[in-house]
Amino acid sequence: MIQHVEAATKKMFVKVNRFKYYLLYALLIAACLTIIQCVSHKPLKTGVVSNVNQNSVKAAIDTPDFSRSDVLTPKQSMARMQLEPGYEVKLVAAEPLIVAPVAINFDNSGRLWAVEMTGYMPDTAGNGEDAPTGKIVILNDDNGDGVYDRRTVFVDSLRLPRALCFINGGVLVAEPPRLWFYPIEGDKPGKRTLVDPKYTEDGNVEHQPNGLLRAMDNWIYNAKSSKRYRFKDGKWLIERTHFRGQWGISQDDYGRLYYNDNSSNVIGDYFLPGFGYGNADQQNVTGYAERVVADNRVYPARPTPGVNRGYTKGTLDEQLRLRNFTAACAPLVYRGGVFNDGTISAFVAEPSANLIKRNLIGYSGNITRGRQAYIGREFLASTDERFRPVNLNDGPDGALYITDMYRGIIQHKTYLTEYLKNEIIKRRLSQPLNCGRIYKVIPKGNSAKFVAIPAEPEKLVDLLGHTNGWVRDRAQQTITDKKLLAAVPYLQQALAGSNQLKTIHALWTLEGLNALNAERLIPYISSTDAWLRVEAISIVPSVVNKASYKSYLSALQRLVQNRDEVTAPYIAYLYPVLSRYDKPGADKLLQQLATLYPQNKYVADAIISNLSGREAQFTSVVKDTATVFFKRLSKIVNNRKSRLLNNDPLKLKKEFPRGATIFSTTCQTCHGADGNGIKGLAPPFNRSQWVTGDKRKLIGIVLNGLTGPVEVNDHLYKAPEINGDMPGIGGAKEISDADIAQLLSFLRRSWQNKASAVTVKEVITVRSQLKERNSAFTVEELEKVFP
Template sequence: MARMQLEPGYEVNLVAAEPLVVAPVAINFDNGGRLWAVEMTGYMPDTAGRGEDAPTGKIVILDDDNRDGVYDRRTVFIDSLRLPRALCFINGGVLVAEPPRLWFYPIENDKPGKRTLVDPKYTEDGNVEHQPNGLLRAIDNWIYNAKSSKRYRFKDGKWLIERTHFRGQWGISQDNYGRLYYNDNSSNVIGDFFLPGFGYGNLDQQNVAGYSERMVADNRVYPARPTPGVNRGYTKGTLDEKLRLRNFTAACAPLVYRGGLLKDSLQSVFVAEPSANLIKRNQIQPSGNVTRGRQAYTGHEFLASTDERFRPVNLNDGPDGALYVTDMYRGIIQHKTYLTEYLKNEIVKRQLSQPLNCGRIYKVIPKNFNTKVISIPTEPDKLVELLGNANGWVRDRAQQTIVDQKMLAAVPYLQQALAGSDHLKTIHALWTLEGLNALNSEQLIPFLSSTNAWLRVEALGIVPSVVNKASYKTYSSVLQRIVQNPDEVTAPYIAYLYPVLSRYDKPGANKLLKQLATLYPQNKYVADAVISNLSGREAQFTSVLNDTAAVFVKRLNKVINNRKSRLLNNDPVKLKKEFPRGAAIFSTTCQTCHGGDGNGIKGLAPPFNKSQWVTGDKRKLIGIVLNGLTGPVEVNDHLYKAPEINGDMPGIGGSKEISDEDIAQLLSFLRRSWQNKASAVTVKEVSTVRSQLKERSSAFTIEELEKVFP
């Protein structure tokens, strides 16, 4: 702790350390303020990852017996887990992510009851760095994840699994209004301008405006020490003249701070960078439908350490309002799949593979401030009162407790809260009633015309849960009136309500979409909201506007072209049978950045589909996959570079688990998938290029690739 440099006015307190907690990667708090930790003790025991799959992971409960803010006692709740990565309290139990499965365990006197398999394919097998995580229980009563396009909910005695937007890499958070925030390893803050339950209905629509937006584009970091031990430290520009990391390379755990203690004029979003031993603070501010921000400081960080083993991998708000830091505390943080020879040598130099039995959890609070843990009560009126607490964690947990316990006795108090002046309390009350199936149209409809934009938005977000055969005409009439009074903030949400309105009145719902397209032809958020509902019938809407220069027309035509292109794709079932191992490696190692449709993912990676690098010279493609590629790179006449994509693609040539035969299958699969029609790659061709590159340990630039393989 003495090696930490912290923003003036704050202090760091240790709340747990080894042997009480070992290799923690995620934490949560129960209603009594006890800390539950996920221990990923099996992660990277050495540079080869030997023994990583051993069932050594645990979920542990930490108790603070004397209530002094420091945890004293450890209870193992579950052991013998393989690389567990997330947990979430719900319905009297806990969800546990243990790849590839998602389990639900009832909590019975601090012991696990008979578990239920919620999702057998929560993750794909394979790469630990690219598997879903987070299990964030959001304000809309759904559970969301990073590195995933699924959301979960327990309702009417059943687990529901739905498709949603693909989001982030490690860590996920929400703001006071339930909008989601996330990032990838090279990006500071990415997030959604709109509520998470909308806009994913059109498979041919890529990069829906208002989702996966770069809210803070500045990726500069300011370590407190030289950081040569980063995976691409050998690459020009990665380190500065003092050997300190310039830009994020392991950004994770974005947290919209809602604890109420760390005062700021703007909303703070903290981001951890474990490879550079620091935590960054950003400040964001919404304006209409757009949220943008900047780094809080220039030249230094909110918290930075000169200890190379300080590895903040998760950040949380706590029951006391403090900012909690989960420190895995170990030397190796890079997974073996992408571990470069350069970093292996750095690890050996400073013996970073040891120790493996450490772990620390800290909290950051204002200096000389005595925090108090709020235990969640059991009385309905007191729980509803907490929906207006200054601490977002308390508000969320009060809402969740009422919903989990199906506490209908709270309904009268929730109805009273709807008439209050505290808009955050009102928002939580609305969603709590939604979670109880106790919200009616008479209560909701007035909020659709509220003078408070946040209340209007939340009410529109709840409409799909309330509208039915008896009420849809009333909602249609109200929405028509709203459309007649232009409001660019709520207009996209009205378009997003098409799926539920069209169940009862398809012609009326289509008329509403056409009205919105006509009223807002240059608004990309409205355009994409409308287009998200047009899957397979985009061409029917081309006559809505005659202005070919309109944003709506341009974005509609792009989706039409995407659909035409998709229908020309090669048969994926046949390809999986022909190259089974290649298809499996693609799904676990490549798909998460380049997209299952091969068309790339915004902020991560360029397309494989019709890429000259995939279908062209086999030697170059093999070289890229073995050693990696540092951008920029031109694909299909478009220059991709950071921040549009991640600046680096790691190679997999150093992985002991992926053979030359595997690589040949993978590349053959890529060269034949989608609309690619190139020849297969042989094992001999891979082996030949590997031999040619045996002295090379660094990633290629395009210029270097052209020289090596003219």
């Protein structure tokens, strides 16, 4: 058939105009070559883009047709980038050297290691997604020109790998549901060790842990996770911590963590990460998961109809451009040291809108606040729809590195709306799947070079004061990994210096070597530098013992007596470790803090985090019922009483096994394991009228989703308090109507909910009623459809 049509077409064109036929043929060949380029072109050794307005490029590139989404070469794609003046983008790797990268890291010699998630969403149905096609690859720059030339596969046959982290002469690799450790033996993996069989617990790709950030406190933290890891004394330790973020995690110069969710710009912790997660009845601890930058407005350089809920009123502006974040990820507090503009910048990627946002943040005591750096524009925005920045990193040369997955489909199948499926088909976004680029951004004319990490202890300690935070971190990690006790004298010398950050890194490096005692640490607890006091107090749990606890307790008591409000929350957080050695003394500290700071919510929540089961008896410490402390403590007392009334979760899991599984993998990460919601993400299920009320409405919400403000238990939840949208799962083929019936039955019987079960027939009936609908509900629409 095709051959006959082609012959007929050719004959017709010959009769009309032979020249027109050859012109059409040439254009067809050109279009094919554009697609083939993504498969076959060699890595570029040149290519720099500054502000796109300063470049002379082809008219086709300057004025793209937004109804199409052509595959562009790296050079063409770079020409589509609009960058903040004064900076330039350089290509450092592209396909076929790198394919579908989602995370990168650099080793001590500056080689780039990348995680390739090649199996992600082969089509709109996700067919073949579980195929073991993922890889960890090593890229070498053989001639030192800043562009990578050679690729070595370190590990292959991985299923949707998502993160890597260097530690202890090897590399941690996150491959759901497991976390593996591979020794590095001459660029080949040694025998792997299973670190955590439940690094993830099922769930779709968008709702699984990632990040593997090796933080200043020598622990490894993750986004979309409440676990932290550490290798100590020959063993892997796994501890509980705060639940943080969705995709990507970063730290500032003082070791505080930053993250976000898909609709939020920058979320972060005001306090160091190792505290405040000890009370199961305390749903939110003030000072953690705070909205550092609450403004979620974005400014794409192109129309962006291809976002998952582009049909929803208010999602796009009059020019069909995304208004607010919908796929925010990869928050990075830039610490590279070469931007040198006097600001502290937090960058955030938005792959759905093909941009990278810059925020400016600042510190006031323990509190961090920020704002967008620009109004009406972005740090980097592209008119290439396939430019998908999914991760951001500092590099050994101080540059800002961009991991560009470069593909059409970025939304996972579980939440893929029919609207977006049609957009994907319309602009042929499904293929190809074998592209990928790594870029770096530097100031124009910058000549910063890669800093190789040395082996000598003295040189490593010198690097703890380097202007590049990546270099400081890696020097600290190298000393602790290699257990370089020969570095201890140099570290002690560093403590006496005037470089604040070098002193902080030296303290934590000594902590990592188990070489820090009270004599060295206590002077910093009373330092005139507030940051040094905070860091020193945070190290106490690692070093306190029977011989030293009295000295630490005395130093902390002096701070309390001096009314040091900055360190007051940290002192409260030390209660668990101090009470092991002197419970009366530790109790007295808490009581003093509660009395001195009755209106300080940070101190109040720090104290409450240590009172699990003892909240009621502690109410007598502060009798003024109008204080912040009393109100917050009373709320936890009520939470505890409420929790004790919950239904038996084990019984429910046996009754609705599939429903319990779907809840834990799809719903729990936003609504909380206790059903009481999660700050910044979603409202509660527990005692929610939407869960226990009209079954039809509940089924409709789960099938199609819910957007906009929603009232639950007499409280109006709306952005930015929560994510503004709950996606539906009605289009997920792997979740059947029977599964949905089990899930909803589980929800309606869990916690203190006592509603009747949902049947498969009821789900089928509502699905049939909504068969013409492909958009999420607002509350008003839901009430009209199901009066």
